[in-house]
Amino acid sequence: MGCLWGSFMLLCVVILLGMEESRAQQTKNNVPRLKLSYKEMLASNNLVTFDGLANSSAYHTFLLDEEKGRLVVGAKDHIFSFNLLNISKDYAQISWPASPTRRDECKWAGKDLSRECSNFIKVLQPFNQTHLYVCGTGAFHPVCSYLEVGKKPEDSVFRLEPHVENGRGKSPYDPKLLTASMLIDGELYAGTSADFMGRDFAIFRTLGKHHPIRTEQHDSRWLNDPRFVGVHLIPESDNPEDDKIYLFFRENAMDGEHVGKATHARIGQLCKNDLGGHRSLVNKWTTFLKARLICSVPGSNGIDTHFDELQDVFLMSTKDPKSPVIYAVFTTSSNIFKGSAVCMYSMTDIRRVFLGPYAHRDGPNYQWVPFQGRVPYPRPGTCPSKTFGGFDTTKDLPDEVVTFARSHPAMFNPVYPINNRPIIVKTDVDYQFTQIVVDKVEAEDGQYDVMFIGTDIGTILKVVSIPRGSWHDLEEVLLEEMTVFREPTAIKAMELSTKQQQLYLGSDIGVSQMPLHRCEVYGKACAECCLARDPYCAWDGTECSRYFPMAKRRTRRQDIRNGDPLTQCSDLQHHDELNGQMTLLDKTVYGVENSSTFLECNPKSQRALTYWQYQRSFDDHKQEIRSDERFIRTEQGLLIRTLHKKDSGIYLCQAVEHGFMQTLLKVTLEVIDTNRLEELLHHDEEAAASAPAQDLPSTPSHKLWYRDFLSLVNHPTLNSVDEFCEQVWKRERKHRKQKAHLVQQVQIHQQQQQQQQQKGVVNPHTHMHAQGLAAKWKHLQERQKGRNRRTHELERAPRSV
Numbered sequence: 001m002g003c004l005w006g007s008f009m010l011l012c013v014v015i016l017l018g019m020e021e022s023r024a025q026q027t028k029n030n031v032p033r034l035k036l037s038y039k040e041m042l043a044s045n046n047l048v049t050f051d052g053l054a055n056s057s058a059y060h061t062f063l064l065d066e067e068k069g070r071l072v073v074g075a076k077d078h079i080f081s082f083n084l085l086n087i088s089k090d091y092a093q094i095s096w097p098a099s100p101t102r103r104d105e106c107k108w109a110g111k112d113l114s115r116e117c118s119n120f121i122k123v124l125q126p127f128n129q130t131h132l133y134v135c136g137t138g139a140f141h142p143v144c145s146y147l148e149v150g151k152k153p154e155d156s157v158f159r160l161e162p163h164v165e166n167g168r169g170k171s172p173y174d175p176k177l178l179t180a181s182m183l184i185d186g187e188l189y190a191g192t193s194a195d196f197m198g199r200d201f202a203i204f205r206t207l208g209k210h211h212p213i214r215t216e217q218h219d220s221r222w223l224n225d226p227r228f229v230g231v232h233l234i235p236e237s238d239n240p241e242d243d244k245i246y247l248f249f250r251e252n253a254m255d256g257e258h259v260g261k262a263t264h265a266r267i268g269q270l271c272k273n274d275l276g277g278h279r280s281l282v283n284k285w286t287t288f289l290k291a292r293l294i295c296s297v298p299g300s301n302g303i304d305t306h307f308d309e310l311q312d313v314f315l316m317s318t319k320d321p322k323s324p325v326i327y328a329v330f331t332t333s334s335n336i337f338k339g340s341a342v343c344m345y346s347m348t349d350i351r352r353v354f355l356g357p358y359a360h361r362d363g364p365n366y367q368w369v370p371f372q373g374r375v376p377y378p379r380p381g382t383c384p385s386k387t388f389g390g391f392d393t394t395k396d397l398p399d400e401v402v403t404f405a406r407s408h409p410a411m412f413n414p415v416y417p418i419n420n421r422p423i424i425v426k427t428d429v430d431y432q433f434t435q436i437v438v439d440k441v442e443a444e445d446g447q448y449d450v451m452f453i454g455t456d457i458g459t460i461l462k463v464v465s466i467p468r469g470s471w472h473d474l475e476e477v478l479l480e481e482m483t484v485f486r487e488p489t490a491i492k493a494m495e496l497s498t499k500q501q502q503l504y505l506g507s508d509i510g511v512s513q514m515p516l517h518r519c520e521v522y523g524k525a526c527a528e529c530c531l532a533r534d535p536y537c538a539w540d541g542t543e544c545s546r547y548f549p550m551a552k553r554r555t556r557r558q559d560i561r562n563g564d565p566l567t568q569c570s571d572l573q574h575h576d577e578l579n580g581q582m583t584l585l586d587k588t589v590y591g592v593e594n595s596s597t598f599l600e601c602n603p604k605s606q607r608a609l610t611y612w613q614y615q616r617s618f619d620d621h622k623q624e625i626r627s628d629e630r631f632i633r634t635e636q637g638l639l640i641r642t643l644h645k646k647d648s649g650i651y652l653c654q655a656v657e658h659g660f661m662q663t664l665l666k667v668t669l670e671v672i673d674t675n676r677l678e679e680l681l682h683h684d685e686e687a688a689a690s691a692p693a694q695d696l697p698s699t700p701s702h703k704l705w706y707r708d709f710l711s712l713v714n715h716p717t718l719n720s721v722d723e724f725c726e727q728v729w730k731r732e733r734k735h736r737k738q739k740a741h742l743v744q745q746v747q748i749h750q751q752q753q754q755q756q757q758q759k760g761v762v763n764p765h766t767h768m769h770a771q772g773l774a775a776k777w778k779h780l781q782e783r784q785k786g787r788n789r790r791t792h793e794l795e796r797a798p799r800s801v
């Protein structure tokens with residue numbers, strides 16, 4: 001029997017050997033310290049979800065209103081208003097579908113009725129104190145309207161004005177296309193496409209008292225099939241006349257800019273007070289300039305790997321409103337190579353590029369070169385103001401300035417990221433980044449930017465960049481990886497409320513909400529809290545809890561920069577032990593000679609490296625177990641193939657993280673020989689068949705067998721090895737059925753046991769239990785043999801009592 005089990009394990013061993021060993025003991029810097037599944041997030045009260053309406057989807061357009069305590073969300077045919085405290089509690093919804101006529105027209109035009117001919121909300125912007133401006137695709141016929149939300153939170157108004165405006169130049173026609181928009185001073189700035197075919201892309205300014213204005217049409221030097229991801233206003237000086245609008249987008253590289261087809265990430269600039277030209281560029285921007293954003297890593301072969309597909313940007317404000325830090329998320333264009341990166345840019349670098357040489361070429365067959373000639377005055381891109389330009393309006397610009405601006409919209413130099421490289425790169429994973437928000441967190445040893453990165457599989461990564469010595473050497477620490485949607489789906493919208501300390505996430509299937517921190521999950525001990533290096537959390541004397549910089553508590557321990565529990569917590573070691581925190585698991589496991597056993601040791605932190613020590617007895621010296629033919633160290637624990645009698649002894653599982661070592665597990669392994677096990681099973685089968693046998697557990701040897709049974713059948717590691725092999729063999733469904741059956745059997749057995757006890761049967765417990773275990777053991781045996789007979793036998797076994 002042991003041999004059968006052994007050969008089953010052997011198959012697993014081969015696979016384990018190939019897959020796990022090499023990976024197990026490598027550095028684990030890119031591994032999240034904590035990984036929480038969707039179920040775990042829900043169970044630990046760390047996730048609130050809105051699972052979407054049956055007739056809606058695409059919960060992609062977010063507007064956060066912290067003052068009113070609401071999150072307004074635009075989706076397919078609907079607008080929602082959620083309570084920031086709890087999105088599932090009391091939300092309001094407005095249905096705004098396209099009219100049946102529009103839907104018919106859309107269908108006749110050859111579009112997909114169910115997927116495209118609806119009103120997908122794309123613009124949601126604050127308009128005045130009481131109203132929002134809202135636009136949707138309107139079944140390939142963009143429409144806009146005003147949404148009344150009231151002045152104060154108590155007003156609880158949520159009503160769409162019946163009056164509908166033309167949405168061209170505000171929302172795209174095609175729901176697949178993005179719009180980046182911003183409404184300031186009654187004017188809407190939008191990067192979008194303005195035609196049915198999705199070819200006329202432009203940056204528009206509409207609404208307000210001025211004539212609408214846009215980028216030059218049908219000029220690929222200005223825009224070349226762009227996809228807009230963000231618009232922001234950034235002041236240039238203390239004079240509002242110099243205010244600039246910055247747009248972030250990706251587009252096809254300009255003709256001649258790149259060999260072959262390529263995507264480039266861009267930042268574009270405009271003056272807020274641009275009114276267009278007088279004789280040429282009438283109702284067109286005269287101050288539009290764009291520059292390439294580079295995010296790349298040097299390759300070993302001298303060729304850089306470029307991340308060009310800009311996905312999202314987040315502006316982190318600093319003390320100086322003129323100089324926010326720009327966080328941008330990129331993916332690769334390659335079909336073969338999947339990768340994502342985050343790069344950071346400074347406004348100083350961006351302004352330097354816009355003040356640098358313009359990209360110039362003398363004709364279609366020439367190369368792009370830095371323009372060397374005389375740049376007309378005032379320099380194109382300068383805003384009309386008293387500060388820099390010395391002119392009142394763009395309509396006064398000399399003709400030669402407008403002509404130059406028209407043919408030189410691109411800058412020659414690209415913008416490089418801070419430190420010339422990404423702060424995060426992820427290439428060896430099966431997902432890509434989609435969204436980013438950043439929170440500034442005050443910690444004991446300084447201020448940290450904590451990034452929340454959304455992925456295309458419905459997960460959030462929480463990452464902090466910690467300076468190693470200087471700001472030029474950053475260490476990226478992946479704190480948590482959390483699944484926030486019930487199925488893999490791309491995260492398309494993300495908002496962070498500092499007031500509520502919550503994160504809100506939008507996808508095709510719904511909206512989710514989660515707190516920014518869950519300190520208690522790291523564990524109760526000082527060392528665990530310290531190792532977590534989460535700037536939101538500190539050990540407060542009794543547990544790991546939210547860190548508040550204001551509260552003065554001497555017991556508070558936190559060390560983000562070094563994560564060193566030795567300096568922070570060494571005096572508390574005794575305390576931790578007293579409280580039974582960081583508890584050392586101490587257990588006994590029985591193994592059968594010539595079979596295999598698995599000692600599970602899974603540290604809570606995924607970043608910890610584990611290693612094993614062996615001790616023959618308590619006073620014997622400890623020796624490290626190295627992998628060899630019989631001992632295989634895996635990420636889940638230690639696998640021992642072909643147990644020998646001499647393997648009996650004490651096994652210690654040690655976890656090392658950030659130079660701090662702790663013992664997680666102490667296992668006493670006892671190896672018993674096969675003959676004795678068979679003897680036992682034989683005896684027990686007989687006992688099971690011949691019903692009431694009160695004498696079964698009476699002899700000492702029987703007691704020992706009973707214990708063996710208990711440890712073999714209830715051995716937690718049997719399950720984990722099973723699960724692991726199941727994963728490898730992809731026989732999940734079949735086994736799950738079997739498992740469910742086993743659980744059912746155990747339940748039946750327990751019920752019967754209870755009934756028996758209620759009936760007042762004297763001490764049936766031991767025998768009953770042994771029988772139940774025999775059934776379980778047999779089941780496991782059958783399972784390894786892969787026979788179907790087991791069902792019948794199992795059903796019989798407990799009932800024969």
Ligand SMILES: *[C@@H]1O[C@H](CO)[C@@H](O)[C@H](O)[C@H]1NC(C)=O
Pocket residue numbers: 053054055056077095096097
């Ligand atoms: C979608 O269903 C909801 C009920 O779940 C209803 O209130 C709403 O009017 C429907 N929307 C459309 C556009 O039919």
Ligand SMILES: *[C@@H]1O[C@H](CO)[C@@H](O)[C@H](O)[C@H]1NC(C)=O
Pocket residue numbers: 045048086087088089
């Ligand atoms: C949110 O509200 C729902 C419904 O009222 C409730 O079941 C849930 O416990 C609340 N969650 C939190 C975190 O308050």
Ligand SMILES: *[C@@H]1O[C@H](CO)[C@@H](O)[C@H](O)[C@H]1NC(C)=O
Pocket residue numbers: 127128129130131146
């Ligand atoms: C806001 O704009 C709406 C739509 O134009 C208008 O009806 C409303 O009176 C305005 N509210 C305020 C306070 O100006």
Ligand SMILES: *[C@@H]1O[C@H](CO)[C@@H](O)[C@H](O)[C@H]1NC(C)=O
Pocket residue numbers: 593594673674675
């Ligand atoms: C264990 O395996 C060894 C070598 O294969 C064999 O000689 C020995 O008899 C086996 N022991 C038992 C108890 O089966």
